[in-house]
Each structure stands twice: as C-alpha cells, then as structure tokens.
Amino acid sequence: MIERICHIDKELEDSIFLFGARQTGKSTFLRQKFPDSIYIDLLDTTIKGRFSRRPSLLYEMLSNKEVGTLVIIDEIPEVPELLNEVHRLMSEKGLVFILCGSSARKLKRKGYNTLGGRAYPVYLFPFVSAEIPDFDxxxxxxxxxxxxxxxxxxxxxxxxxxxxxxxxxxxxxxxxxxxxxxxxxxxxxxxxxxxxxxxxxxxxxxxxxxxxxxxxxxxxxxxxxxxxxxxxxxxxxxxxxxxxxxxxxxxxxxxxxxxxxxx
Incomplete structure (x- = not known):
C-alpha cells in the first residue's frame, strides 16, 4: 500500500472536515490510519436511509461513548442533516469527528450547519511523486x-x-x-x-x-x-x-x- 502524505494527527483533539476530489483515496486513507474508530459509511444505502429518515438516531447511538471517542462519517454531504447531531455530540459529549466528503458546496449552498468553526478543513489531494516508489x-x-x-x-x-x-x-x-x-x-x-x-x-x-x-x-x-x-x-x-x-x-x-x- 502507498502511504499518503496528509497531516492529520493520530490522536486528534479537534474535529475536522476531510475534503478531496472523487477517487483521491479518502476512505482508504481513513480506514488505514484510524482502524479503531467508529466508522459510518453513508454510501451504504441501508445506513444512509436510516439516518435520512431519523437523523437523531446518530445522537442515540453515540451519546454513551467516552469523551474523545473518534467517529468518522464518510460522505457527510449525503445526509447533511446529521451535522446538527454532530454539533450536539461535540458540544455535550466531547466526541471527536472526521467528516469526509468530496465537496463542501452542497453544505454551503443549502445552508446546513457547518459547525461554526468547531471543525477545521483538511484536504487530501491526488498522489504526489514523493508518495510513490519508482515514480513514473x-x-x-x-x-x-x-x-x-x-x-x-x-x-x-x-x-x-x-x-x-x-x-x-x-x-x-x-x-x-x-x-x-x-x-x-x-x-x-x-x-x-x-x-x-x-x-x-x-x-x-x-x-x-x-x-x-x-x-x-x-x-x-x-x-x-x-x-x-x-x-x-x-x-x-x-x-x-x-x-x-x-x-x-x-x-x-x-x-x-x-x-x-x-x-
């Protein structure tokens, strides 16, 4: 596997938005770097459907987790209503989130909760030559x-x-x-x-x-x-x-x- 250059600390203290173009390897990178995190994949139609129908389910699932627990939500723009629940969990329970997506435009255009500066953006770009052995x-x-x-x-x-x-x-x-x-x-x-x-x-x-x-x-x-x-x-x-x-x-x-x- 190729090790990506992306400056995200192994022990996160703050939540982040991880953005990157389609197929830059965001999901693979997160699964490899944070194997012990709680991972929610909104590309799974069953999971997406459950949260779309009842966003408060996220709060119910995670409200008993310890302070500092890392939760990754992949493709958050698919169910942006979850951001209100993320906000609650960060403020009330001290959970840490990585919110992943290919674009923030959907969130900005429709006025969804972008967490008011409580999560900072990080970008994963395509490969760079320094990441690739025997670069061609x-x-x-x-x-x-x-x-x-x-x-x-x-x-x-x-x-x-x-x-x-x-x-x-x-x-x-x-x-x-x-x-x-x-x-x-x-x-x-x-x-x-x-x-x-x-x-x-x-x-x-x-x-x-x-x-x-x-x-x-x-x-x-x-x-x-x-x-x-x-x-x-x-x-x-x-x-x-x-x-x-x-x-x-x-x-x-x-x-x-x-x-x-x-x-």
Whole structure:
C-alpha cells in the first residue's frame, strides 16, 4: 500500500472536515490510519436511509461513548442533516469527528450547519511523486495522479467514466448550471488554458456565455475540487492588481483527457 502524505494527527483533539476530489483515496486513507474508530459509511444505502429518515438516531447511538471517542462519517454531504447531531455530540459529549466528503458546496449552498468553526478543513489531494516508489513521470502525464488512474495499466476508460460521473452527479443533479453542454465545453477550454493566466472574456467567447458566467464556472471547479486558482503575485497590498490569476486542474490526467476525448 502507498502511504499518503496528509497531516492529520493520530490522536486528534479537534474535529475536522476531510475534503478531496472523487477517487483521491479518502476512505482508504481513513480506514488505514484510524482502524479503531467508529466508522459510518453513508454510501451504504441501508445506513444512509436510516439516518435520512431519523437523523437523531446518530445522537442515540453515540451519546454513551467516552469523551474523545473518534467517529468518522464518510460522505457527510449525503445526509447533511446529521451535522446538527454532530454539533450536539461535540458540544455535550466531547466526541471527536472526521467528516469526509468530496465537496463542501452542497453544505454551503443549502445552508446546513457547518459547525461554526468547531471543525477545521483538511484536504487530501491526488498522489504526489514523493508518495510513490519508482515514480513514473510518463504514467503521471498520460493518466494523472488520481490513485485508480495512476495505478492502472490503461485508464482511458476510467478517465472517461470519471468525467461523465462528475458531470452527472456533481453538476447536473445539483443543478449548478443551466446548460450542461456549455459547461462541458468550458471544461475543455479550461483544460486548454491549464496553467495560463485566466482571461474570462476570451473563454466566454469560446464558450458562448458571459464573462460573469465563466467566473461562476471556475468557482464551481474550485468548490468541487476539480481545480484551483493561483492568485497573481503582488509585492504590496496597496497597489492595484493588474495581472490575472492562473487556473490549474488538480489532476493533469483529467486535463489531458478533456483535451483529447473527441479524438
């Protein structure tokens, strides 16, 4: 097994939100690092159904646990109503939680309890070269650094499925954009300009939308952890910023696949 670099203490004193893009290995990492924790997997439809119908069940299950007991709830955005019970258990019983998910956007958009600063965010990213014995640069460039893709012999189909699932579950089902085809075109243009300074007007012309819409699209990519913007460097806080930020996909394999998926 590959040991991940993620700075979470073995003995946690504070609760955390662990965020990371799909398939970065969050669940595997948590199961390996905290094998003695109470683990609640909301991807299990039976468990999800029980808590969806009665969120207070979580409090009933855990209220008799000792102070400092670690509880991991995987995919907390699936049943965000549980956050009220988590809040109660932290405040009244002194339990410690790791709340895992692929995006905080669902929680923010619908105004769910984000624990008011009682849990700090930690991010698990795709592989980095320091984690991988005998790191293969060609494999990383071709297929990216998401664990299932880097470790596969040929992950072209996996990359296609990954992007399709992202478009369907993260974008379409959450109604984040009105026109999915336009957003898909934006993903490709963003891949073409990966690492370059962002020009919203130029990208807007290529996609047939407004510059404001392009800005919103970049916000979606950041909120769903598919990419990130790097602000332009400035020496002083008093001077007006004259350069644009740059945008990078978290995983080069995703960017490359978006560029060549129609070939």
């Amino acid at each position: 640069l060609q494999q990383a460039i071709n297929y990216g650094m998401l664990p299932p893709h880097y470790l596969a012999k040929n992950s072209h189909r996996r990359l296609s499925a990954y992007i399709d699932v992202y478009l369907k579950e993260e974008i379409k089902e959450e109604a984040l954009v009105r026109n999915l085809n336009t957003f898909q075109r934006f993903l490709e243009v963003a891949a073409l300009t990966d690492g370059e300074m962002i020009n919203n007007n130029n990208i807007a012309q290529d996609c047939g939308v407004s510059a404001n819409t392009v800005g919103n699209y970049f916000d979606i990519l950041e909120d769903t952890l598919l990419g990130f913007r790097v602000p332009a460097y400035t020496k002083t806080m008093k001077r007006r910023l004259v350069q644009a930020p740059r945008f990078y996909y978290f995983d080069i394999g995703v960017a490359n696949h978006l560029l060549h998926r129609k070939e």
